[in-house]
Amino acid sequence: MKTPILALAPMAGITDWPMRTLCAEQGCGSTTTEMVSAQGFLQAPNTLNVYKYLLAVHPDEPRPKVQIFGHETGYMAEAAARLSDTGLFSGVDINMGCPAQKVVTSGSGSALMRDLSQCAAIIGAVRKATDLPLSVKMRLGWDDAHINAVELAQIAQDLGADLITVHGRTRMQQYAGSANWLEIAKVKAAVSIPVLCNGDIDSAQSALKALEVTGCDGVAIARGALGNPFVFAEISAALRKEAYIPPTDDEVVATAIRHGQMMLAWKGEHSAVLEMRKHLCWYIHGKRGAARLRTRITAADTMQEVFDLLAQFAALQKSAD
Numbered sequence: 001m002k003t004p005i006l007a008l009a010p011m012a013g014i015t016d017w018p019m020r021t022l023c024a025e026q027g028c029g030s031t032t033t034e035m036v037s038a039q040g041f042l043q044a045p046n047t048l049n050v051y052k053y054l055l056a057v058h059p060d061e062p063r064p065k066v067q068i069f070g071h072e073t074g075y076m077a078e079a080a081a082r083l084s085d086t087g088l089f090s091g092v093d094i095n096m097g098c099p100a101q102k103v104v105t106s107g108s109g110s111a112l113m114r115d116l117s118q119c120a121a122i123i124g125a126v127r128k129a130t131d132l133p134l135s136v137k138m139r140l141g142w143d144d145a146h147i148n149a150v151e152l153a154q155i156a157q158d159l160g161a162d163l164i165t166v167h168g169r170t171r172m173q174q175y176a177g178s179a180n181w182l183e184i185a186k187v188k189a190a191v192s193i194p195v196l197c198n199g200d201i202d203s204a205q206s207a208l209k210a211l212e213v214t215g216c217d218g219v220a221i222a223r224g225a226l227g228n229p230f231v232f233a234e235i236s237a238a239l240r241k242e243a244y245i246p247p248t249d250d251e252v253v254a255t256a257i258r259h260g261q262m263m264l265a266w267k268g269e270h271s272a273v274l275e276m277r278k279h280l281c282w283y284i285h286g287k288r289g290a291a292r293l294r295t296r297i298t299a300a301d302t303m304q305e306v307f308d309l310l311a312q313f314a315a316l317q318k319s320a321d
């Protein structure tokens with residue numbers, strides 16, 4: 001059996017280059033940018049800013065896939081072609097799973113799953129527009145009465161897609177309930193291209209279980225990697241049947257500080273402090289004194305203040321041992 005693919009699933013506002021870099025260092029083998037609107041990208045008045053922020057790729061990170069969303073075949077194909085030409089990306093991923101009202105109302109994201117002929121038109125056009133590996137990320141379907149991931153996966157395969165990622169929930173479920181891996185197993189059984197299982201995988205235990213239940217070629221992890229890029233090392237160790245030693249509190253804090261340093265170098269003091277708040281809350285989640293630290297981090301104005309607070313926090317963890 002081939003070694004399963006360990007992927008970081010795309011997350012808007014989160015899977016930027018610092019996050020992708022940290023996950024790749026821990027053994028994540030496939031990363032994707034945040035989703036970018038095909039139309040927005042093409043019409044952005046200052047395309048350079050798109051590359052500076054939303055689609056920034058660091059020269060030292062493994063090349064990520066770029067994820068595009070939209071509902072118009074022409075825009076999707078043109079954006080895929082232009083993005084492929086940059087040489088920045090290792091593949092193009094089409095978003096057919098986003099449940100956000102704003103995205104769905106425009107007919108994009110998971111709304112596409114209500115119109116498989118439009119899905120086919122988009123996948124076919126994007127396939128023609130890029131020579132890069134093409135993947136499609138989908139949900140199970142619109143709602144429980146309309147589960148059609150198998151059909152969409154077959155369409156994608158027939159049109160030349162190279163990989164499918166399936167989030168085991170419907171659009172109407174949003175993030176409620178639990179991911180239905182048994183439905184993902186049906187998709188895996190129906191196509192011969194690789195399928196990644198996505199939804200509720202946040203540890204070696206859940207990854208091994210998902211792989212067993214679905215027979216998938218790998219797993220894609222989103223929320224399980226928040227404040228925890230180490231999840232990829234944990235799963236890699238389990239796949240090699242090796243013991244895993246979780247990071248110490250010092251190592252977690254050191255990683256959080258590196259995350260902050262990357263953000264600072266990229267976005268400057270003000271934005272970095274704001275952006276890092278959420279990440280830092282995830283890194284310290286569940287640890288002693290986390291609530292108090294959260295309040296103090298939220299009030300901090302400079303990255304140095306944040307780093308000092310984290311150092312104090314690491315010391316507190318040790319004194320509690």
Ligand SMILES: Cc1cc2nc3c(=O)[nH]c(=O)nc-3n(C[C@H](O)[C@H](O)[C@H](O)COP(=O)(O)O)c2cc1C
Pocket residue numbers: 009010011012013014034035067095097098137167198199200201220221222223224
């Ligand atoms: C904050 C957030 C942002 C997300 N943004 C995207 C996105 O841009 N593109 C996408 O395909 N999925 C996006 N997702 C969905 C995730 O990729 C993933 O399918 C979902 O969270 C289920 O996986 P998980 O249980 O590992 O979190 C997002 C999820 C979250 C929580």
